[in-house]
Amino acid sequence: MSVSSLGAAFPLALAMAALTLAEIRADPAQDRLVTQIEKLRPDLAGDVRQFKERCAGSGALCLARAIAAHDPETTALVPVSHPQTDTIRWERSQPSVAVSGRTVSIYRFGRSVVRDLRSILDAAGPGPIDLDLRQNQGGDFERMKQVAAILLPLGHYPMTTTTLEGLVSVDVVHGTGRDLRLGDVTIGTKTTSAGEILAALLAEAGARICGDQPTAGSLRKKAVTIADHDWRLVLVLGDILVGRNANGNGKGLGVAPQQLCGRTRSLEAGSN
């Protein structure tokens, strides 16, 4: 049967099919989100196709909502705030790093973190540097790798990401071998995600991990996709493991301190 005769026999069906195709073509955001989810999370591909049909003509946000409701354990729909653009620019210009004596605190992995850290280390001169990661609650994964590359001795430091389906991918940080003597690395319960991955990498390289409690144990890599102007669909990509499960770093375990040392001891003494 030719298409034209099919149309004659089922004009409404053909019209509906044409309408559906038109709707799909007219929603590039939904098409893009489908493609991204299929690529990033193949395990959701079937569900996405199903939700796409259900959300035809209703936009990418409809699709994102459906996915987030379907799999709340490994996906999430999160809102994005839109302060005045000058405020955004101001926030983005805030330092991610602060220095006090020989201790460098890395609070986050903002856009200026690499430049700030390089500048501080250049100014610090020779001698050991202590790192304070107690307030670091993670952030951009790629920038964390750039920070680690500055701090790590020459060499290759692998991290594995195990997907929900059990597939393993490898990220490698290439230590730049900078002439830097790393002293104590202080962690705490607020040290989260990329912050504790950085701590685990430094531990793998032989740094002394200090503190009185392990890190938060949230070692998940996530992708942030665009649902619409105000919402992001976050997809868990997998669990990260650094080195050979060094320092207790493993799924849900976080990084364990080796001892109370230096700065941690003095802080505890101060609090008493």
Add this chain to the structure above:
Amino acid sequence: MSFRNQAKNSLACASLLTGMALPAQALEDLGHYVFVPNRNSADIAVIDARTNTVATRIPVGLVPHQVAVSAGTMKMIASNTGDNTVSIVDLRTLDTVETLTLDHEPEHIELAPDGTIAAVGNIGAGTLSFVSLVENRELSRVDGLYEPHNMTFSPDGSLVYVGNLGADLVSVVDVASATVINEIPVGKPQTVATASPESAEFQGIINVTATPDGSLGFAAFGEGDAMAVLDLRTQETISTLATGNLPWRAYPTADGKFMIVPNNGDETVSIISVATLEEVARLKGAADMTGVNTGWFETTAFVISRGEQKLVVFDLDAMERVGEIDLPGVPETGVTTPDGTMLYVALSSSNQVAVIDVRRRALVTLIDNVGNDPWGAHMVGALNYCH
């Protein structure tokens, strides 16, 4: 016709069409004036480039971010981010003929090639407004954008390419239907390791910078140390060029030979050959670079450093960094005169405009009392741009 003249409509933030007979008016020859939006005094300063004095100041709405001028309609439009409006001014009388309320935070403006329509990006709302400068009204509003930043019209005016600051995407908008008809991926989705992904900083696309014929678009991806080259006819990425860390956006030379990209992460500047699509030089820049201007037969480039209050000077023949020009205030953006001889740079902290002799590569004068917080400088027929 030089690219500088050709590009005035397709690339300029403020542009005027040539060949129009100007009636008797307050501004005798618009080609001699520099338009400067003053964010804190809510007006547009008009500087006479022949005398380097302020000829007049035109009141507009709150926090004017950008101005665009259309000779075809003899209108000027200013985006007022502070009160969500645009002001339309009749340049024959210098009167505001209409104040239109758009969406949240109208910021960047781009004129269609015929100058009758202005595309205004409402960055806070994720929408784009098409405003008729003939009818003085908002024609349509496009949703489905993600912090829309700078915009670029296709040469025939049928499409607008939108750089989304909040996404790793370039949106393609069909002007006639006022809808997003395509999204071109640039870079890749952000990956994070954090309990609060919404707080992770992100910078998508600042601008799509087109070649003179409109066939290629250059879109730096703020998170990827790379710049995509887009075939604007097929709307596909045909190449990805490595740049320095955290590239801002591409600025074209007027002859169309190079794209100049400040990399604010490692404070370098990548210079890309349009012919070979290769990085031909990476030179030392400075902190917080907000713009690039070229001139004097495209032998010289000035990189504006807001972070260090200076201009960094490149010789484009030798592809070398040849000097710096210290400035008395914080520079924002600038404009080179269409003949490539002079450069005007807005200094926001000192309420001045610096005038640079491009050939001599030297500061020649400062124009005082321009207004409060001058944010940019725009001229007819020039390669204008915004932050």
